[in-house]
Ligand code: ADP
């Protein structure tokens with residue numbers, strides 16, 4: 001019998017929750033914390049000192065020796081620099097641990113080595129981290145022992161955001177402010193805040209550690225750069241929701257336990273489409289906490305895998321020709337008096353409000369489809385979006401049959417009087433339809449689907465932070481709310497004005513609605529006719545964040561300054577170039593040191609055999625044919641390797657980051673493909689005993 005644990009007992013064990021603060025803080029300090037958490041502002045230094053003391057006591061009681069400001073630089077992952085609680089011993093040699101309010105709320109990590117896109121000259125190394133009081137501190141157990149982690153925002157000395165959290169928090173404020181204006185119009189005077197909620201479904205692959213270590217590409221690039229298809233892939237559809245293998249099950253059990261202790265509500269787990277591919281989904285929560293927690297999920301997935309003799313691959317496309325990994329970002333907006341603005345609702349008022357919100361979101365997504373697509377791009381995701389696999393790179397919205405019918409009627413006649421399916425709710429306005437929420441999602445090919453009471457943004461990459469997609473969603477919807485509120489607040493007859501606005505928005509932006517098969521070629525042609533952007537790669541999407549339209553949007557709501565956006569565009573090019581550079585170098589290494597030498601060895605063995613067999617007077621045609629095929633592909637590999645080395649050197653010499661990134665995409669990647677093709681053919685011919693690296697079959701099935 002394995003060790004028994006009680007979920008209720010361990011949940012949040014490693015989190016300095018509100019409950020623990022209430023227990024450990026004097027009432028007035030606790031109240032101050034809650035006030036700042038709910039409504040912003042700064043904690044007084046006296047209160048910060050008291051909180052720091054209590055937090056340290058709790059952490060030390062639980063074995064913590066160090067603390068760290070945990071932040072999210074533009075690398076897409078998290079960063080931490082540990083400081084111990086150790087202080088000067090007294091004259092008797094006794095040491096009392098220390099942690100002040102100042103250390104809690106502000107840190108100054110040497111920031112010169114994080115991407116800043118020119119925002120902070122490298123000699124000006126100072127950046128600072130500031131406590132995000134809305135995301136609870138937690139204890140991380142790792143090889144380092146126990147560390148108190150304080151979620152923080154990371155800014156330059158002059159206040160520019162150098163991270164993913166700062167703009168996200170700014171976007172949440174903007175959305176809250178503008179959404180409040182909308183709910184006020186409908187008589188909601190109680191709400192004081194509107195919050196974006198997010199539930200990200202995380203996909204991942206597992207691979208045996210011993211096999212992983214034999215693959216330079218997996219170790220350095222996180223994906224395979226060579227590899228012929230395995231005899232069996234996902235065609236039998238026997239893995240999705242299949243019985244979870246023992247070893248994977250044991251991994252999931254430990255992973256859940258670790259996440260629950262960290263207060264992450266790991267809820268659903270199952271096998272995914274590809275062999276050795278799985279998914280974990282937590283219960284949705286406030287956007288910035290969901291973003292932090294998703295980082296913890298990704299970290300824990302990797303850490304726990306090592307304990308089980310496996311590695312976790314978060315890359316969007318670890319294996320060519322097999323289903324890749326993404327992250328479905330479920331998003332909704334809720335008032336603090338409990339109204340989900342994406343829920344069609346129970347009262348006439350909520351129903352009209354819902355239609356207005358829906359119209360605003362359609363307008364936002366259509367107006368800023370380019371930004372939304374950009375927010376979901378990362379290097380690995382280029383292998384999914386618009387490449388061999390869905391979702392497509394074109395943004396469109398799926399509404400479901402019933403809702404689409406309502407929208408069509410509204411556009412065509414200005415009123416919708418019938419409802420496709422059964423039961424209904426009253427809108428109280430005769431020109432607006434009565435309808436019921438339709439939670440069935442019949443379209444898995446849509447990048448942005450309405451699923452009953454939330455939108456599911458399915459483009460996000462599995463390895464990427466979900467901060468950018470949510471920052472973008474919040475920003476574009478805040479803008480649409482703001483423009484609607486500007487008009488409606490001035491209206492003499494609100495009912496008529498709302499009705500007209502809904503009709504106008506739906507009519508103007510109906511091109512973004514698409515309920516058909518997003519994977520089909522017909523859709524590509526149709527989308528082009530509709531004028532919807534089809535941005536094929538991460539670096540082609542990069543400039544969308546510095547268009548006049550984007551700068552106007554982000555500056556208007558104080559989410560990004562133009563300078564911040566320009567720096568982020570530059571970082572995208574840099575990241576892309578660096579990543580492809582690593583991939584190219586890993587290929588050069590494997591081809592030159594492993595694959596070509598092995599093939600040379602095999603061709604020598606073949607040639608020797610030809611001679612021996614010939615000497616014995618037997619037929620050598622098979623051996624000779626094999627030798628011919630091997631030699632031909634070997635020569636192709638050698639030529640392609642020389643070419644890759646050449647273009648790789650050319651790429652490294654390009655100074656302009658944008659030009660460099662495009663050169664990597666257009667020239668270096670093409671050379672990589674040329675090198676891979678003959679190698680994958682050789683893998684199918686060369687003696688298995690001689691082939692130097694584990695095959696796709698082994699990587700995906702030996703787990
Ligand atoms: P699927 O059918 O795509 O697997 P689920 O219904 O299981 O979807 O939900 C997937 C994710 O969506 C979960 O993380 C869940 O908590 C989240 N979710 C559910 N309702 C909401 C909501 N109102 N807002 C945001 N996320 C939500």
Ligand code: MG
Nearest residue numbers: 201328329456
């Ligand atoms: Mg989903």
